[in-house]
Amino acid sequence: MRSSLMPLGPPVSRDRIIDTFPKWYTPDASLQLKEHFHGQVSAACERRNTGTVGLKLSKVVVVGDLYVGKTSLIHRFCKNIFDRDYKATIGVDFEIERFEIAGIPYSLQIWDTAGQEKFKCIASAYYRGAQVIITAFDLTDVQTLEHTRQWLEDALRENEVGSCFIFLVGTKKDLLSGAACEQAEAEAVHLANEMQAEYWSVSAKTGENVKAFFSRVAALAFEQSVLQELEKRNSARPQVGDGNLIRMEENSPETQDSKRPFSLGCC
Numbered sequence: 001m002r003s004s005l006m007p008l009g010p011p012v013s014r015d016r017i018i019d020t021f022p023k024w025y026t027p028d029a030s031l032q033l034k035e036h037f038h039g040q041v042s043a044a045c046e047r048r049n050t051g052t053v054g055l056k057l058s059k060v061v062v063v064g065d066l067y068v069g070k071t072s073l074i075h076r077f078c079k080n081i082f083d084r085d086y087k088a089t090i091g092v093d094f095e096i097e098r099f100e101i102a103g104i105p106y107s108l109q110i111w112d113t114a115g116q117e118k119f120k121c122i123a124s125a126y127y128r129g130a131q132v133i134i135t136a137f138d139l140t141d142v143q144t145l146e147h148t149r150q151w152l153e154d155a156l157r158e159n160e161v162g163s164c165f166i167f168l169v170g171t172k173k174d175l176l177s178g179a180a181c182e183q184a185e186a187e188a189v190h191l192a193n194e195m196q197a198e199y200w201s202v203s204a205k206t207g208e209n210v211k212a213f214f215s216r217v218a219a220l221a222f223e224q225s226v227l228q229e230l231e232k233r234n235s236a237r238p239q240v241g242d243g244n245l246i247r248m249e250e251n252s253p254e255t256q257d258s259k260r261p262f263s264l265g266c267c
C-alpha cells in the first residue's frame with residue numbers, strides 16, 4: 001500500500017510552504033532538472049482538483065549503516081534539534097511532517113530505521129510501500145558509502161520496480177572541507193548515477209541543506225502523487241465510443257501526457 005488517509009489538521013508552519021519547485025543539489029546526480037511543476041499538476045492545484053492527495057501520507061524510508069546520522073538528519077528537519085550523543089535507533093521510528101505544496105496540503109511519513117545488524121529484520125518489515133527511499137552514508141567514512149548499494153537493494157526488494165524515488169545522502173558535511181569534501185562528493189555522485197539516485201550533501205549539526213533536501217523530496221513525491229491521481233481519473237473516465245457504446249478510454253492524449261513524467265522523473 002502506498003499511503004494511508006489522515007485527518008486534516010491546523011495550518012502548516014510557514015517554512016513548510018512550497019510554492020516554487022525546489023532545485024536539485026547538483027545537476028551531475030539529479031532525478032529531474034526541470035525548475036517548475038508539471039503543467040497538469042499546476043493546473044490541478046490551481047483548480048484545487050487534486051482529489052485525495054491532500055489526505056494521504058506518502059511514505060519515506062531512510063536506510064543506511066549505523067552511526068551515519070539518519071536519526072540526526074530527521075530530527076534536525078522535524079524538530080530542529082541536534083544531539084551530539086549517539087542513541088542507537090532500535091527497530092524503527094517515524095515522524096509525520098506536513099507541508100503545503102502549490103496550495104495543497106501534503107504530508108510525508110518519514111521512517112527512521114536502525115542501522116545495527118541485529119535490528120535489520122525488524123526495520124526491513126517497514127520498507128514496503130515506500131514512495132521515496134533515502135540511502136544515507138557518512139561523508140567521512142567511505143565504507144558506509146560502499147554499503148549503500150546493499151541497503152538500497154534490500155529496500156527495493158520490498159517495493160515495485162521503478163515505483164520509488166531514490167536519494168543518496170552524504171551526512172556530516174560539517175566535518176569535511178576543501179579537497180577532501182570534493183573527493184568524497186565525486187565518489188558519491190558516481191555511485192548515485194549507478195543507483196539512479198539524486199545526490200545531496202547535508203549536515204544535521206549545522207542544518208546545512210537539510211530543509212532544502214526535504215523540500216525537494218516532498219515536491220517530487222507530491223508531483224508524482226498528483227500525476228497518479230490525474231492518471232487514475234483519466235483512465236477511469238467513461239467516453240462515448242463508436243456505436244454509442246460507453247467505453248473506458250485508456251489512450252487519450254491527456255492520459256499519455258500525464259504518463260510522461262514517470263518515465264522522465266521517477267527511478
Ligand SMILES: Nc1nc2c(ncn2[C@@H]2O[C@H](COP(=O)(O)OP(=O)(O)OP(=O)(O)O)[C@@H](O)[C@H]2O)c(=O)[nH]1
Nearest residue numbers: 066067068069070071072084089115172203204205
Ligand atoms: N559532526 C556531525 N555529527 C553528526 C551529524 N549527524 C549525526 N552526527 C553524530 O553521529 C552520531 C550518530 O548519529 P545518529 O543520527 O544517531 O546515527 P544513526 O544513523 O541514526 O544510527 P543508528 O540509529 O544506529 O542506525 C551521533 O553522535 C550524532 O551526534 C552531523 O551532521 N555532523
Ligand SMILES: [Mg+2]
Nearest residue numbers: 070071088089
Ligand atoms: Mg538512528
